[in-house]
Amino acid sequence: xxxxxxxxxxxxxxxxxxxxxxxxxxxxxxxxxxxxxxxxxxxxxxxxxxxxxxxxxxxxxxxxxxxxxxxxxxxxxxxxxxxxxxxxxxxxxxxxxxxxxxxxxxxxxxxxxxxxxxxxxxxxxxxxxxxxxxxxxxxxxxxxxxxxxxxxxxxxxxxxxxxxxxxxxxxxxxxxxxxxxxxxxxxxxxxxxxxxxxxxxxxxxxxxxxxxxxxxxxxxxxxxxxxxxxxxxxxxxxxxxxxxxxxxxxxxxxxxxxxxxxxxxxxxxxxxxxxxxxxx
Amino acid sequence: xxxxxxxxxxxxxxxxxxxxxxxxxxxxxxxxxxxxxxxxxxxxxxxxxxxxxxxxxxxxxxxxxxxxxxxxxxxxxxxxxxxxxxxxxxxxxxxxxxxxxxxxxxxxxxxxxxxxxxxxxxxxxxxxxxxxxxxxxxxxxxxxxxxxxxxxxxxxxxxxxxxxxxxxxxxxxxxxxxxxxxxxxxxxxxxxxxxxxxxxxxxxxxxxxxxxxxxxxxxxxxxxxxxxxxxxxxxxxxxxxxxxxxxxxxxxxxxxxxxxxxxxxxxxxxxxxxxxxxxxxxxxxxxxxxxxxxxxxxxxxxxxxxxxxxxxxxxxxxxxxxxxxxxxxxxxxxxxxxxxxxxxxxxxxxxxxxxxxxx
Numbered sequence: 001x002x003x004x005x006x007x008x009x010x011x012x013x014x015x016x017x018x019x020x021x022x023x024x025x026x027x028x029x030x031x032x033x034x035x036x037x038x039x040x041x042x043x044x045x046x047x048x049x050x051x052x053x054x055x056x057x058x059x060x061x062x063x064x065x066x067x068x069x070x071x072x073x074x075x076x077x078x079x080x081x082x083x084x085x086x087x088x089x090x091x092x093x094x095x096x097x098x099x100x101x102x103x104x105x106x107x108x109x110x111x112x113x114x115x116x117x118x119x120x121x122x123x124x125x126x127x128x129x130x131x132x133x134x135x136x137x138x139x140x141x142x143x144x145x146x147x148x149x150x151x152x153x154x155x156x157x158x159x160x161x162x163x164x165x166x167x168x169x170x171x172x173x174x175x176x177x178x179x180x181x182x183x184x185x186x187x188x189x190x191x192x193x194x195x196x197x198x199x200x201x202x203x204x205x206x207x208x209x210x211x212x213x214x215x216x217x218x219x220x221x222x223x224x225x226x227x228x229x230x231x232x233x234x235x236x237x238x239x240x241x242x243x244x245x246x247x248x249x250x251x252x253x254x255x256x257x258x259x260x261x262x263x264x265x266x267x268x269x270x271x272x273x274x275x276x277x278x279x280x
Numbered sequence: 281x282x283x284x285x286x287x288x289x290x291x292x293x294x295x296x297x298x299x300x301x302x303x304x305x306x307x308x309x310x311x312x313x314x315x316x317x318x319x320x321x322x323x324x325x326x327x328x329x330x331x332x333x334x335x336x337x338x339x340x341x342x343x344x345x346x347x348x349x350x351x352x353x354x355x356x357x358x359x360x361x362x363x364x365x366x367x368x369x370x371x372x373x374x375x376x377x378x379x380x381x382x383x384x385x386x387x388x389x390x391x392x393x394x395x396x397x398x399x400x401x402x403x404x405x406x407x408x409x410x411x412x413x414x415x416x417x418x419x420x421x422x423x424x425x426x427x428x429x430x431x432x433x434x435x436x437x438x439x440x441x442x443x444x445x446x447x448x449x450x451x452x453x454x455x456x457x458x459x460x461x462x463x464x465x466x467x468x469x470x471x472x473x474x475x476x477x478x479x480x481x482x483x484x485x486x487x488x489x490x491x492x493x494x495x496x497x498x499x500x501x502x503x504x505x506x507x508x509x510x511x512x513x514x515x516x517x518x519x520x521x522x523x524x525x526x527x528x529x530x531x532x533x534x535x536x537x538x539x540x541x542x543x544x545x546x547x548x549x550x551x552x553x554x555x556x557x558x559x560x561x562x563x564x565x566x567x568x569x570x571x572x573x574x575x576x577x578x579x580x581x582x583x584x585x586x587x588x589x590x591x592x593x594x595x596x597x598x599x600x601x602x603x604x605x606x607x608x609x610x611x612x613x614x615x616x617x618x619x620x621x622x623x624x625x626x627x628x629x630x631x632x633x634x635x636x637x638x639x
Contacts, residue, residue, distance in 0.1 A: 044360070126516070129516075232503055232638040233638045240634065246352075
């Protein structure tokens, strides 16, 4: 009996495994293989084993870009959680009808593409049509000025992009939170604020961590916002990968950079699960 | 990915999906079958379909099937992949300078038969690409200028020299193309400050030019890869000055936007697409007939009037009026891109460039 159910389970796994194998594993292996390919005399590339592309990465410029990307995305993850967590917590205290309407509204935000968001923010922060004109009108500024391109603009647009994801990732944990825990805390004399910090947050810590990691990995792949709203010093590693792949057509180097990006995301996910797994 | 499709900038993704269908094995070609002509997708392709192909078919009886090709090296890679399967995704197509040099050294193109190209004499030597042994493999098709463009509301008197890029009064006000190999700013710097592009012959020379070029970085507000993004900013006056395409700037001006394109006294940058023929293209006679047709003064005149491109045939052969000619070209000596350096020192230049623009 036990054996039979094991076999059924294995059989049931086959279709999805094949799909994942074909659509995720094969491209992944190709990227890794390409990143080690060897340059030939006429400038073309062939499969082989060469560390040249990784050596090219190992200069301060690219390492600094990688560190900048990781730092930027970590900051975005933190900021979007700071906005999304209190919002989601208050949302779960409303009635089911209000909650559903808000969730539909937030889901709708996800249909906006990164391109649309980047260009909308560009107009919003421009000198000629942007919010600086409102500051002039109110009397806070002498004359209109451009707020883009700047690091702040990149950060604002990416946080804007990440907040709906954070809300949707936090919502299940917060809405399933056992109300008796908060009630117990209140009857024992804790203030709502204290309850929030000493009961709600610790209980939902796994959800906070997993949504933080998801936002980090998600924004690591953003290529439009940094280019449209930032200056070259705000461009992330993903932008450089696009440059190499599409404009310079140096697939091996683009693949090597992509492998580095994968290693960064992989180690962040690994470190976070390891650290929090031990404590949980 | 960016969604703006312009003629010089057709994203590889779309073309890559298209090429799979185009690369269907070609069986023996029956007479009267159309030849596949590749031009840059978007405005370019549309204009060719409207103004050029019908005239060619009328004159020669050869039908044309239009193929949208990406600019840049994407197209070369697609040609190489198709060649492994022994097919040609287009029988003849436009290709830019850097991939053309690389394609020639990787033996991707056919040698053209000059005896079938009676109109080749209309083109100056710079529009004839030859291998070291003198074999012809590329023929100039269309040209366009990159000039210094300004917003006349913000900058009433347009500067007449590339030196304006270095002028500190324009701090934070300039938009430049985002890649070494499409902005050709190394060439611009070499001509403006080092008396010509010969200094780019050596890596040391290129490093000197980079040092000079890095002085413009504080003035630059936008390093653009998407033409649309800069054009919008230029029209609005958000970024009042920068390098841009003379033909599109002219179109914007004719629509009433305060945009002025100036040929700097050092010359505008003249970039061109050349016709190349992949190794496996079969209808050789028809292809030569097409290239010959494209090299006539009449065809070049049609292109200049309708696409706003600069003619590749010599000025004295054209029936363009002085005014028409001035709107697409300039009699002064142009700055010709050094495509060879991007092949030879490509990785190094791209790294130095990325470091430079990141400050």
